[in-house]
Amino acid sequence: MENINLALTLLIAGFVIVFLVLVVLIIVITLYGKIIQSAQKAASKKHGETDKPAIRSVTREEIEEYDSDEIPEEIIAVIAAAVDSLYGSKPHKIKNVKRSRSVRSSWGNAGIAENTRPF
Amino acid sequence: MDIFDKLGEIIVNLYNSSGLASLDWQNYVMIVIAFVLMFLAIKKQYEPLLLLPIAFGMMLVNIFPGIMGNPSTQLMTLEQLQAANLDPSSYTTSMLDGITYYNVTENGGLFYYLYQGVHLGIFPPLIFLGIGAMTDFGPLIANPKSFLLGAAAQIGIFITFIGATFLNFAPKEAGSIAIIGGADGPTAIFVTSQLSPELLGPIAVAAYSYMALVPIIQPPIMKLLTTKKERSIVMEQLRPVSKLEKILFPIVVVVLVAILLPDAAPLVGMLMLGNLFKESGVVDRIAKTAQNELMNIVTIFLGVTVGATAKGTLFLTPKTLGIIALGLIAFCFGTACGVLFGKIMCWATHGKVNPLIGSAGVSAVPMAARISQKVGQEENPANFLLMHAMGPNVAGVIGSAVAAGVLISVLK
Numbered sequence: 001m002e003n004i005n006l007a008l009t010l011l012i013a014g015f016v017i018v019f020l021v022l023v024v025l026i027i028v029i030t031l032y033g034k035i036i037q038s039a040q041k042a043a044s045k046k047h048g049e050t051d052k053p054a055i056r057s058v059t060r061e062e063i064e065e066y067d068s069d070e071i072p073e074e075i076i077a078v079i080a081a082a083v084d085s086l087y088g089s090k091p092h093k094i095k096n097v098k099r100s101r102s103v104r105s106s107w108g109n110a111g112i113a114e115n116t117r118p119f
Numbered sequence: 120m121d122i123f124d125k126l127g128e129i130i131v132n133l134y135n136s137s138g139l140a141s142l143d144w145q146n147y148v149m150i151v152i153a154f155v156l157m158f159l160a161i162k163k164q165y166e167p168l169l170l171l172p173i174a175f176g177m178m179l180v181n182i183f184p185g186i187m188g189n190p191s192t193q194l195m196t197l198e199q200l201q202a203a204n205l206d207p208s209s210y211t212t213s214m215l216d217g218i219t220y221y222n223v224t225e226n227g228g229l230f231y232y233l234y235q236g237v238h239l240g241i242f243p244p245l246i247f248l249g250i251g252a253m254t255d256f257g258p259l260i261a262n263p264k265s266f267l268l269g270a271a272a273q274i275g276i277f278i279t280f281i282g283a284t285f286l287n288f289a290p291k292e293a294g295s296i297a298i299i300g301g302a303d304g305p306t307a308i309f310v311t312s313q314l315s316p317e318l319l320g321p322i323a324v325a326a327y328s329y330m331a332l333v334p335i336i337q338p339p340i341m342k343l344l345t346t347k348k349e350r351s352i353v354m355e356q357l358r359p360v361s362k363l364e365k366i367l368f369p370i371v372v373v374v375l376v377a378i379l380l381p382d383a384a385p386l387v388g389m390l391m392l393g394n395l396f397k398e399s400g401v402v403d404r405i406a407k408t409a410q411n412e413l414m415n416i417v418t419i420f421l422g423v424t425v426g427a428t429a430k431g432t433l434f435l436t437p438k439t440l441g442i443i444a445l446g447l448i449a450f451c452f453g454t455a456c457g458v459l460f461g462k463i464m465c466w467a468t469h470g471k472v473n474p475l476i477g478s479a480g481v482s483a484v485p486m487a488a489r490i491s492q493k494v495g496q497e498e499n500p501a502n503f504l505l506m507h508a509m510g511p512n513v514a515g516v517i518g519s520a521v522a523a524g525v526l527i528s529v530l531k
Contacts, residue, residue: 007284014277022266029263
């Protein structure tokens, strides 16, 4: 009987404590998320419109000016998105997208990467 | 004739020292179970990183039980020592009935020493360090309400505690059995090493086996508790999470959890340390070591030694089978509670939450989230629930560590 009482107490206490701790975490994370988001929005407003990611300003003509290779627009969009996710809210602008002309084969590059990786 | 006598003696000695003479039927049953687990790991690829070392350790210990043998001390007189060509100055002495004995120690088996990391509760926090370094808490930060699903899936732990108590398990044993419902192997080992170390073997094997068998256990429960319409719900894309939020997250979580529930600090602390390594971006080498080399080494040691606790003669007992059965019930309850809470959230948000992500609230990262994705995509091939399910999934890791802290603080 004593053990059953302990089990029921633990069920209620465990349920309440686990939820309580996680609810506290929800509140804290939501709050600091909002604070950081609003601070970052304010900072990006300060930089003005010109500092917006330049994904839309890149046109095929602009790219072809630098590189005659045909790069599909989807690839350019992916590269622009990757650059944007890397720089985030920092002001940045993509001026051109060029296909790299590596003199080494993929195997050569893999070998160099393997041997020069920090340990 | 003498040659034949000698040959016969050698063959008899060889037979006596072999497994054929010393193994019981239980050992052979466990060897067959180990083969089945190896098949599931290799052919079906059910969590092979865990299941393969567990199954191999299980097979090895049942063929050669001495590999888990404890170190022993034999008392020898000076004459016996000299007869064995041993140097008396290398041994400490004990006096019994006026006779001096030399304490000749014999080393334990290889797995005995590796197992100390499990026994002393060292490996689970190290595994958590690696998990933290591999985990992206972004989905959870983007949608902190996921924490509720991670908490709901822990209810199975406390319900199973009642079941185990009804079956006359002592409270500490019941706590260790119930934690299997968290579907988190390291947490289960940590709690059991604190509460009832004698049950480490069956509990660890049950916890890891159920984690590996998530693809078999969860889908029927998920389908049973949800309608086709609910399973087809497409969720809105999560907001992007900034680097600063990701860096602050592990610090905030560890400060709050360690203050509120200090018993959960070793697990949550190491989980968040690993995550801070990753998110800070300034200790790339350490983060990579935690994610790869350290994690792999600890996984090998943990896997083979957990498997090696499953000696047939100790394992195939009614008590152990009861633990395995209760563990399965705990796991099913955890999944069901997660899905049911997902349904409540679905109702509360007017259909914006797909209840399938609730089952990911049991830890088993990332397998449980992958199951949510898979079951969701069976209904609607254009539905991508993976990132949404990762929120409850990583919340489940934190939730099960908190539940572990509750069990330890109440029962220890």
